Amino acid sequence: MNRPTLSVVIPTHNGRHLLPACLESLRRHRPEGLHLEVIVVDDASLDGSAEWLHAHAPDVRLIRLERNAGFCVAANAGIAAARGSIIQLLNNDAEVCEGWTEAGLAPFQDSSVGSVAPLVLIRSRPELVDSAGDCYAFFGWPSKRGHRQSADRWRLEPAGEVFGASASSAFYRAEALRKVGPFDPSYGSYYEDVDLAFRLRWAGYRCVFEPECRILHDVSATYDHGSPSLHRRMAKNAEALFWSNLPAGWLVAALIPHLGFLVVQFAWKVVKGRGRPFLLGKRDAIIELPRLLKLRAHRKQLARSAVAPLSFRLGLVPVGAAVDHIAQPIQAGAYVNP
Known part of the structure; x- marks a missing residue:
């Protein structure tokens, strides 16, 4: 066939x-x-x-x-x-x-x-x-x-x-x-x-x-965006991205801006009544930090056999997108899960 x-x-x-x-x-x-x-x-x-x-x-x-x-x-x-x-x-x-x-x-x-x-x-x-x-x-x-x-x-x-x-x-x-x-x-x-x-x-x-x-x-019509477990998972996943994927130079340069970003995010979550799941998600990420750092070895392995020179295209996000993201982050779609 x-x-x-x-x-x-x-x-x-x-x-x-x-x-x-x-x-x-x-x-x-x-x-x-x-x-x-x-x-x-x-x-x-x-x-x-x-x-x-x-x-x-x-x-x-x-x-x-x-x-x-x-x-x-x-x-x-x-x-x-x-x-x-x-x-x-x-x-x-x-x-x-x-x-x-x-x-x-x-x-x-x-x-x-x-x-x-x-x-x-x-x-x-x-x-x-x-x-x-x-x-x-x-x-x-x-x-x-x-x-x-x-x-x-x-x-x-x-x-x-x-x-x-x-x-x-x-x-x-x-x-x-x-x-x-x-x-x-x-x-x-x-x-x-x-x-x-x-x-x-x-x-x-x-x-x-x-x-x-x-x-x-349909933009995640069937997700419950008020779910504390969802906000906890999102908070953890955001840290998983940051710690396992950023190139070393970017990671060092981003540490202080990242901390400031977390403070702003937490303040917004508190206003929306979501401060606790946000903090629990960050705690989950801290527990997983050793595993996340080990994943960096896999990234380096991929780089050694890269098909072309690496280009990460990281940068700043416009203010309008920033406000929108804090209120309504990236969504995967209408996929109902417990």
């Missing part, structure tokens, strides 16, 4: 109501002649998702997990099963638009490109951007480029290199994922795609933003 050009991996948990629109968009906009496989990973859903797929989408490859293991594990199961040379991770609450494959696949003609970030629009308000790729400030601040800005502006933005791609709809070179490893399950959800973007950077791969590849996304 010929290897597919593109494998689309859709993790889902209790998302049967979201799957019809997602899968229909793939069928409607699939180009003639494209060898495409669609893989849905059912993460122990209790809403009949698997039965619905058997009845209504027999052409979809279904992987069923017996135990609800979370977004990272489900995504990794799909990545491991994918046969395409390019893998797109697509949220169950997303829809692809016309021309998405042609634009999303074109940058991979350059062998140094490891991932592609589409222009992701808010499905309920498509005149607004959800993400035009991810960026990372050197003092420990992941954020979405263009979040809630005018889509008309970003449609005119030229294609170009960005720090990373949002896992809601990112394209990845399968060979690059085999080299750096898939998502780190310890993240559970939130910032796992930023961690992967860092590892791809350590291996010398670039990420390209492609505005002609457009995706509609």
